[in-house]
Amino acid sequence: xxxxxxxxxxxxxxxxxxxxxxxxxxxxxxxxxxxxxxxxxxxxxxxxxxxxxxxxxxxxxxxxxxxxxxxxxxxxxxxxxxxxxxxxxxxxxxxxxxxxxxxxxxxxxxxxxxxxxxxxxxxxxxxxxxxxxxx
Amino acid sequence: xxxxxxxxxxxxxxxxxxxxxxxxxxxxxxxxxxxxxxxxxxxxxxxxxxxxxxxxxxxxxxxxxxxxxxxxxxxxxxxxxxxxxxxxxxxxxxxxxxxxxxxxxxxxxxxxxxxxxxxxxxxxxxxxxxxxxxxxxxxxxxxxxxxxxxxxxxxxxxxxxxxxxxxxxxxxxxxxxxxxxxxxxxxxxxxxxxxxxxxxxxxxxxxxxxxxxxxxxxxxxxxxxxxxxxxxxxxxxxxxxxxxxxxxxxxxxxxxxxxxxxxxxxxxxxxxxxxxxxxxxxxxxxxxxxxxxxxxxxxxxxxxxxxxxxxxxxxxxxxxxxxxxxxxxxxxxx
Numbered sequence: 289x290x291x292x293x294x295x296x297x298x299x300x301x302x303x304x305x306x307x308x309x310x311x312x313x314x315x316x317x318x319x320x321x322x323x324x325x326x327x328x329x330x331x332x333x334x335x336x337x338x339x340x341x342x343x344x345x346x347x348x349x350x351x352x353x354x355x356x357x358x359x360x361x362x363x364x365x366x367x368x369x370x371x372x373x374x375x376x377x378x379x380x381x382x383x384x385x386x387x388x389x390x391x392x393x394x395x396x397x398x399x400x401x402x403x404x405x406x407x408x409x410x411x412x413x414x415x416x417x418x419x420x421x422x423x
Numbered sequence: 424x425x426x427x428x429x430x431x432x433x434x435x436x437x438x439x440x441x442x443x444x445x446x447x448x449x450x451x452x453x454x455x456x457x458x459x460x461x462x463x464x465x466x467x468x469x470x471x472x473x474x475x476x477x478x479x480x481x482x483x484x485x486x487x488x489x490x491x492x493x494x495x496x497x498x499x500x501x502x503x504x505x506x507x508x509x510x511x512x513x514x515x516x517x518x519x520x521x522x523x524x525x526x527x528x529x530x531x532x533x534x535x536x537x538x539x540x541x542x543x544x545x546x547x548x549x550x551x552x553x554x555x556x557x558x559x560x561x562x563x564x565x566x567x568x569x570x571x572x573x574x575x576x577x578x579x580x581x582x583x584x585x586x587x588x589x590x591x592x593x594x595x596x597x598x599x600x601x602x603x604x605x606x607x608x609x610x611x612x613x614x615x616x617x618x619x620x621x622x623x624x625x626x627x628x629x630x631x632x633x634x635x636x637x638x639x640x641x642x643x644x645x646x647x648x649x650x651x652x653x654x655x656x657x658x659x660x661x662x663x664x665x666x667x668x669x670x671x672x673x674x675x676x677x678x679x680x681x682x683x684x685x686x687x688x689x690x691x692x693x694x695x696x697x698x699x700x701x702x703x704x705x706x707x708x709x710x711x712x713x714x715x716x717x718x719x720x721x722x723x724x725x726x727x728x729x730x731x732x733x734x735x736x737x738x739x740x741x742x743x744x745x746x747x748x749x750x751x752x753x754x755x756x757x
Contacts, residue, residue, distance in 0.1 A: 291450065292517060292544075318513070319516065319518060320517040321519075330528070330531065331532070341537055343446035423450055
């Protein structure tokens with residue numbers, strides 16, 4: 289009885305562009321994953337609460353508004369406070385290269401920018417979950 | 424949380440209301456692994472305090488939005504509310520988009536509300552296999568009211584009535600006439616009827632059709648002391664939500680005080696046992712039957728054999744011996 293990989297896809301802050309995250313949601317669904325979508329305009333705390341309640345393997349945050357260096361520290365910090373810092377956090381969207389390096393430094397497992405093919409996202413998530421091991 | 428922790432070790436932490444422990448035990452229940460059975464056995468014995476509300480209706484009828492509004496009102500009265508929201512899995516990929524949470528975002532940060540999304544993973548009847556385990560887990564974690572929202576259903580998915588103390592059927596305006604309303608199936612199982620989207624002009628028609636349908640059921644009306652309410656709601660204007668809360672409370676009390684309520688609880692227990700036995704049968708033999716039936720399908724397709732003889736042959740073969748116990752790494756960790 290293999291459980292599907294569970295993923296929470298979240299949009300945080302004022303960013304209202306969710307075409308990309310919906311494409312990703314659909315791709316992950318078609319790869320056999322359970323995908324929970326947060327909807328728009330969530331706060332970092334709300335996203336962490338949802339990720340914990342839903343016991344997801346992967347928390348993916350899509351950002352096209354440039355606030356990644358504000359949002360991700362809050363999310364990672366809150367996950368740590370809640371004892372869930374083993375959750376795999378990944379980022380997607382549009383952001384500068386120096387931010388990508390900084391995000392990975394602070395614990396974001398992967399940053400997938402706007403030109404990442406859907407199959408590459410699927411493969412990356414499968415690899416990260418396999419590395420982490422069973423629940 | 425350590426991923427190697429045994430499921431039984433989570434029970435105390437669930438009782439203490441620890442969100443991560445609740446979440447993990449529900450995931451384990453969903454996995455269906457034998458390792459979780461002992462933990463769920465303990466959970467079952469500890470549960471039984473919560474009022475379980477089942478909410479069902481066609482896709483897009485506004486179930487999730489209504490759950491959101493109901494939860495706000497119940498929270499205002501001081502109740503802690505657990506929600507299990509089910510959405511369908513893809514029959515092709517097995518994947519799912521679970522979007523019910525979006526409609527409940529107003530209380531996303533309230534610790535007195537716990538929302539869990541669940542995919543059907545091939546289960547029929549409008550529910551997910553582990554849905555009832557999840558309800559018990561939330562019950563034990565101290566949620567006084569647990570709302571179980573089915574997938575958007577058609578006419579025939581009625582399992583929810585054997586899984587909840589109070590069943591609410593949500594009808595949306597504009598989907599059918601009075602003939603739809605007297606058909607057998609989902610409309611029969613309601614303890615409370617809701618007509619959603621009453622800010623729409625055609626909602627009154629649906630309300631009238633439903634109310635008339637109820638007056639036709641002479642026998643049902645005479646046998647039961649429960650008078651089925653039909654509540655028109657609008658989550659836009661807030662119309663009918665208070666009325667619905669009153670109806671739910673009245674039905675909760677009716678369930679506790681009446682003979683019919685006692686019978687309902689027995690029927691729920693019976694359904695639970697049957698469903699669990701069905702699932703365990705499927706665990707033991709489902710994969711073996713699927714494997715053994717594949718090579719026989721060609722014979723069946725050419726009509727050289729018939730499904731009844733082949734199925735009997737399958738079931739009488741060596742297939743049904745006890746399988747070797749699967750090795751679960753967690754079962755070794757105390």
